[in-house]
Amino acid sequence: MAQAPVPQRAKTAIPRNPGRHELGMKATLLFPNKEIVEQFYVPLVYTACRTCYSELEPQEIFRRAVEGEVAPASMQRLISNVIESGHGSTIEHIVFTFALSGVSRTLSHQLVRHRAGVAFDQQSQRYVKFKGAATMLPATIAEGDPELRDRYQHQVDGALGLYGELLEAGVPGEDARFVFPNATRTNLVMTTNLRALIHMSGLRLCTMAQWEIRRLFQLIRHEVFSVSPFLGSFLAPKCVPLGYCDEFNNRDEHCPIRPHKDNVLAAWAQQRDAAKAARRDLPVR
Ligand SMILES: Cc1cc2nc3c(=O)[nH]c(=O)nc-3n(C[C@H](O)[C@H](O)[C@H](O)COP(=O)(O)OP(=O)(O)OC[C@H]3O[C@@H](n4cnc5c(N)ncnc54)[C@H](O)[C@@H]3O)c2cc1C
Known part of the structure; x- marks a missing residue:
């Protein structure tokens, strides 16, 4: 059966950036600081990755990494390859703790839907008697x-x-x-391992995410960047590592960050049909 055509909207470049508005919310990385990240975080993940491929004991791999016997660039190369291959347990060994304040209950309800690899503590509306509850506009x-x-x-x-x-x-x-309305502001502490943080950022930095939570993850990414541009670089909308957009509501590609998977598959089918017609193999790239 023929599929209904996707209604075309004008391409708008990357949809409205919530970062243009001062929302009065804060995200602060409480732990770790730059020194700890530089000294231990990359070596820890490197040790987890290297242990899989080495005869050496992890103690020795870690010692070499923290004592500067392994070039940072080669640690980063291995880590990038492992992350890009989806071997996610290696990045569950490092965690980040954030203080999140002034976010709305609308946001916190979405945030706490994440279950795997993340812990939350939230200001109680039972125990706190609010004298001047603040709200989001x-x-x-x-x-x-x-x-x-x-x-x-x-x-x-x-x-x-x-x-x-x-x-x-x-x-x-x-x-x-x-x-209390959904607009009521609240505070949380969130601790997450890097795997969960990359996953959450993939969903919440996507332009299909709600503006407030998208802004929160922009602030979170900024915090991680400030202690490690290398680790921060993995926090991106999910289409960036995927190479295509898988969001149903972006079939018209009004968000242009990556082509929609339907169009990628259609282009591939076109190439396959052309190759078949010309009796040749599909080009590898
Ligand atoms: C743009 C957007 C719109 C949304 N709209 C709605 C909505 O309208 N209504 C609604 O209810 N929710 C909505 N959500 C929430 C969404 O459905 C998820 O509940 C939320 O994003 C948490 O993500 P997650 O399921 O990947 O969980 P996480 O806890 O972040 O889990 C990470 C990954 O671990 C694995 N995992 C975790 N738990 C299990 C398990 N029990 N079994 C097997 N594998 C598991 C999965 O692979 C999962 O992707 C929306 C989310 C987004 C980003």
Whole structure:
């Protein structure tokens, strides 16, 4: 059966960058610092990779790596090859701990859906009695119809006001919090190994991700870059290492970072048919 044509949208270059707006959220790398990363992180991952291919004991591989007997470029080359081959357990040996503050509950609900290789602790709405709960204002509302923006603000302020009244009336915080909007800001501590961080970044730096969580992962990538441009370079939208986009909603390629897989396969089929017609083999590249 013929497939319905994909409706064409104008190509917009990379969709709206949430980084243009100051969102009032912060992501800070608490651990490790640059010295620890430089001294131990690359040698640790190198040791995990090298152990698979060496007669040497891991103790000796690690010693050579931390004592400068292995050129950093050759450690990085091995690590890159192993990561690109998908041997992910080697990068589960190193972790990063972030303080995340001022993000909305809309964001945190998405973030904590990640389960493998990541730990979260989040500010409690049961134990904390909020005197001045802060909220997030999306740019589309802030810059949109002023009347709608006022109504939004009124609604949010009203909910927070009612929360205070409920507390004053003796309603416990765990029940009063039911009036909080998704816009309410929250704080978390997140620890993740590098494999999980690359996976999460692949999904959340993608232009199909929601703007706020995309901005958070831009901040996270910036933090990792500041301690290791090498390790930071693995944090990219998933299409970058894949070489193609697999997002259903980008079949029209309005995000141009990588071609959509349907178009890659169509181009391949065209080449295959042309090669068949000319009775020759498909070119290898
Ligand atoms: C753009 C976008 C839109 C989304 N929209 C929605 C939505 O509308 N509704 C909704 O509910 N969610 C939505 N999500 C959330 C999404 O479905 C995932 O729950 C979330 O991204 C966590 O990713 P993950 O499943 O890869 O889990 P992670 O915990 O990050 O897992 C990492 C990897 O480990 C493996 N793994 C983890 N746990 C298991 C397991 N139990 N069994 C087997 N393998 C496992 C998988 O390979 C997985 O990819 C959306 C996510 C994105 C990025």
